[in-house]
Amino acid sequence: VLGTALTTNYPDDFMDYSTATFESIAALGLTYVVVPYANRVIIAGDPVETNHSVDGYPTEIQIETMLTEIQAAGLTPILMIDLPINAEQADTIVEEMTDTHGNSYFSTYLTRWREAMNDGLDFAMANDIEIVVLDTPFDDFNFQDNTQQQYFSYILENDILPDVGSGYSGILTTKELSTDSDFTWYQSNKIDWLGDSWYPTIAN
Numbered sequence: 001v002l003g004t005a006l007t008t009n010y011p012d013d014f015m016d017y018s019t020a021t022f023e024s025i026a027a028l029g030l031t032y033v034v035v036p037y038a039n040r041v042i043i044a045g046d047p048v049e050t051n052h053s054v055d056g057y058p059t060e061i062q063i064e065t066m067l068t069e070i071q072a073a074g075l076t077p078i079l080m081i082d083l084p085i086n087a088e089q090a091d092t093i094v095e096e097m098t099d100t101h102g103n104s105y106f107s108t109y110l111t112r113w114r115e116a117m118n119d120g121l122d123f124a125m126a127n128d129i130e131i132v133v134l135d136t137p138f139d140d141f142n143f144q145d146n147t148q149q150q151y152f153s154y155i156l157e158n159d160i161l162p163d164v165g166s167g168y169s170g171i172l173t174t175k176e177l178s179t180d181s182d183f184t185w186y187q188s189n190k191i192d193w194l195g196d197s198w199y200p201t202i203a204n
Contacts, residue, residue: 002029003078006035008082010036014058015062015065015066018069019069022070022073031074034077039116042083056087098140106141107155113135121164121167131171139178153184156185156188172191174193
């Protein structure tokens with residue numbers, strides 16, 4: 001897979017030059033374009049609450065237009081489903097989410113996560129998108145101990161992912177990867193590829 005990703009800081013006027021952008025990407029010899037999708041945003045960290053007031057992401061209607069333009073340029077779209085944090089309250093929310101919590105907290109979080117991922121997968125299926133990237137920032141949590149981390153991983157693998165992947169026949173991959181041995185959820189048969197994200201330094 002050789003391609004590029006659109007920014008999650010979505011410019012308001014991008015649709016004015018989106019066709020030219022995708023044609024330029026194709027001219028570089030790339031074949032895939034990752035399109036960010038978010039239909040829910042985290043507005044509180046303890047307990048985790050979400051709503052649909054998402055900023056900085058294209059709307060579903062705009063994405064549908066982009067999909068037509070991407071395919072017209074000879075490219076293949078990849079949908080990256082995000083569950084972003086409200087930018088105005090980000091510091092407070094992150095502090096709350098990275099505190100230590102009981103198991104019930106993580107059950108609530110995973111329910112909100114499942115809702116967000118299902119929104120994106122429903123959109124992917126409706127638009128015949130063959131590759132979907134799931135937002136998987138789970139290594140950021142501060143688990144009380146290995147047992148709690150194993151509990152989180154077990155619920156994710158055996159309850160959440162089977163529901164998220166139900167009905168989708170395309171390729172599911174991850175946005176973040178952890179090598180922690182307590183995260184056995186990577187073994188889920190719903191995950192086809194293991195993906196990761198990193199940010200190399202390009203200037204001092």
